[in-house]
Amino acid sequence: MDEDPRAPLERAEAAIVEHYPRLVRLAYLVLPPSMGRHRRVLTAHGLVQRALPRAGRRRPAGGLPAQRGPVPETGYDLVRLRTLRLALAYERRQGRGLPLLPDVRGLPLLPVVWGLPFLPVVWGLRLFPRAGGAEELALDQALSAAPASVRAAIGLWQLEGLDEDTARAVLGRAGAEEPEAAQRAAERLDRETEGGAAALLASGEFDPCTVQARPTDLLRRRQRLRASAALAAVLAIGGVVAALGGGADLPGRTGTAAQQALDPARLVRTPNEQWADTSRVDFTAWPARGRQAGDKELLGRALRVWAAPPADARITAAAGTSTRPPGHPPQLLYAGLIDNVMVVVFHDGERLVRYAEPEGATPTLHFARVDNADLTTGAGLVIGRGNGWMRYLLAPWISDVGTRDLLAPGLPPHGLHVAPDGVTDRIATPPPAGAPCGRWPVAQFRPSTRLGTAAPAFLLADLDDLVPVHLTYMPPPSTGGPAGGPTGGPPGGPGGPAEGPSSAAGPHPAWGPREATDAPALRSWARTACSLGALRGAGVRSVNDWAFAEQDLPEGGGRAFWVCSRADTWRGPGTVTVRFLPPAARPTDPGRIAGRATGTAACSRFGPHVVGDVRWQAKSGTWYLLAAGSRDVSGLDATGGGVRAAGTTSTLAAPAGPDTRAETGAETAVVGRLRDGRTVRAVEP
Incomplete structure (x- = not known):
């Protein structure tokens, strides 16, 4: 007697309901970290719910199986395989796959099928797994740098408890590239994780079923609604003009220079090896790097915020640096995820502009003037910063980097790991203002x-x-x-x-x-x-x-x-x-x-030419006026404040009280005589 065609579907549905948290955690682990935690949470839930196979698709008698390898024996094996396959495919789909709902209300971009978004849909809220500690953050950063196949391998091993052969078979059936290499990389990552990855992956940091909710950026959402209404009005007017035939000879049909500067497709991208074959070794020789360098949506958003920052955006500019909008398409230096913050860096020939987009927070812009940079001053920039630490993004011509403490001159530099995209590990920052200066x-x-x-x-x-x-x-x-x-x-x-x-x-x-x-x-x-x-x-x-x-x-x-x-x-x-x-x-x-x-x-x-002077007390208790000048100083004269002395060399030592200004009402003036007859006064305190 043939099995009821609905039986496998019911078993799969029961497996999803029973093991839903496990499946969502696995999907969340495999999805690209560059999506951001909110989108990963929603997408992980959506992929697991889509893992339910369709009814009424039985293989005809005598037909060949759709895929090679053993058929999953249980409903859970089937839905786990389908979840993995969807999550792995999602990384290859980034930037060119499913259509997206426009983010007109400060909401996440949602994939659309047949005109409807996948469920679940969250309006007006941002969802985040609970934040872990330093160990969880370090593991999350290591996973962010690993391919999806490695994340899937460590998930099957540490979360699902599969042995090596079974995990390799599941990876192959799910479409992972080079399952054996992915397993070896997962083993290395586990060895390098302090305390092992198993306990950390089971923590709240990687649990998309236990989340915290925060509102979206309310002011940005209001501004986007207004901008969308204005855009709709412009499009409507443009459609009327086009329908009347009045657009044939309109000037500026390719857009003004300011409009072109906001087009991600026009960003300047330097070839990867140009730095090794140019006489101008500065920021103009930097190639575009980062996993999101091709994400036009992110790049366009960064350019628009630069051109018209929201009212609540945080803007920082180095002294004397302009914050004006781009006047021409800038050069792209970097776009990627740094410590759970999406970061984009532009160079417009005179300035560096770093756009940072924290999850659930307002964007930030940081401007710095870098005209006339060279091999050394164009060798790096601060790509990320936190409480007591920072990271550099290195120029492509830097072959080695280490750290050292200026207050420990006898110690050698300590080597520093650099990711393939040029981002360093965390570096300790100098003590803040007011703190003891015990290291630098x-x-x-x-x-x-x-x-x-x-x-x-x-x-x-x-x-x-x-x-x-x-x-x-x-x-x-x-x-x-x-x-x-x-x-x-x-x-x-x-x-x-x-x-x-x-x-x-x-x-x-x-x-x-x-x-x-x-x-x-x-x-x-x-x-x-x-x-x-x-x-x-x-x-x-x-x-x-x-x-x-x-x-x-x-x-x-x-x-x-x-x-x-x-x-x-x-x-x-x-x-x-x-x-x-x-x-x-x-x-x-x-x-x-x-x-x-x-x-x-x-x-x-x-x-x-420079001259300096101080009062100094010898061990005998006698006070001296000491003065010295640079090499071109052939003599020194000191007058006033109870001191009158002259010398014919570049240094001078004359007896003096510790501070005679209170008694005489005059300071000691020290003047250096140069070899060419000119004079130079000492730099005043």
Whole structure:
């Protein structure tokens, strides 16, 4: 007697009802993480409900089976196989598969069949699984970088408890590519997961049946409704004009420049290998990277928010950086999911623009000026940031990157893992303002030898801007430092000595700043690193530590260094801090600040002469006025404040009280005499 044709269908339905949470969890794991958690939750439920086979599709007697391999023995095997097949196919379908309902009400994009959306449908709410801890987040990031077949393999192994042979057979029947390779990759991922993946996958982080609900962006939804109404009116008017034949000679039929700038299809995309065959090694040589680089919907949304930010959008701009809309199609640098935030980065020739789209939150825009970037200042950007950590997106010419602590100059750099798309692992950020300065992490980059020159490694520091700051160093004159001060072109170039005019000081050649990676540079930066915190968010391009003078202290007090730290901004103006560094018991002792100046050319190639002065107390208790100048300073004069002294060298030490201004009402003026007869005043405190 033939089996009732409805029996397999009823068994499949019973299996779905009984094991629904297991099936939805498996589908959620396999679906592309780039969809975002809300869409993954709804799609996972929808795929499991679609896994119910259709009734009345019995194979005729003597017919061949539809697929090779053993037929599933139970209703659960059947619906699990169908769920896997749908979820695996969904990754290949991204951006080109099922039609979508337009997101006109702040709602998720929903696939449509025969004009109707798949169930379930959620209007006006965003759904999220419960957030886990650091271990769950780390596993989620690792799964995001793995193909769908690997996620399916680890799901069958750790969630379904299948043995190796059975899991491989199910993967093959579900259409997974290279099941054996997927299993090996899943085993590696499990070994690299602290505590193993089984317990973490069973947690609430990966449970789409236990969710939290939040409203959609209410203001954005209202604005989109208004925009949709306006668009409908424009289309209606356009249809009337076209029907009347009045559109034949309308100007600007291809769109204005501003309209073209918002077209994702017109985005500039640099070829992958152009950086290795160009004389312009900067952001223009970056290729477009990220798994969502082809997602026109995401790119269009990012461009529209840039052009007309919603009222509640968060906008951050580095000092002196314009937030104007794009005037032409920008270059795409990256589009992808970073720590559950969809991120897009554009470059318009002058600025970097990072668009971030957190789930259930308003979008953010971050602008940074990067005109005249070079091999070092165009080597990376901050692609993601969190509480106490950040990630870099590296330039394609960076072959190696590590981290080091500026306050531990004797320790070697620690290697840093980089994903194939150029995104680094998390890097600790410097301590926030007001916190003790016990460490100062920086990144050490090494350029590729494919650039055709032995470019040295260099340091970049995160100062809360979109682009990190290049750190350089210039040694004192006695060790081959510059004769007359910083000269030449941009620091950190691959050519070693900077090209530029020679100093008028004498026979010593003019050298530019060098990379701050050797032992003397690191020792100098250990004493000045904590001062970098004052430059946060100021749009700084580079900071150079110039040890412009050395001085033997009175009464056998040892040898001191005078350092001028110059911070150059992308806008041009810079700030300087002159610091006196006497011998110290701790290698990170910051010394004393002798003077500060803003909006000055001092300590640059256009202001190569500098003088500083401080009051210093010897072990005997005697106070001295100490002064020093850069190499072109041939003499120093100190007058006022109870001090009157003169010297014929670039350093001066004269007895003085700790602070005579209260008694005399005058400060001590220190002036340096240059070899060509000019004078230069000391940088004031």
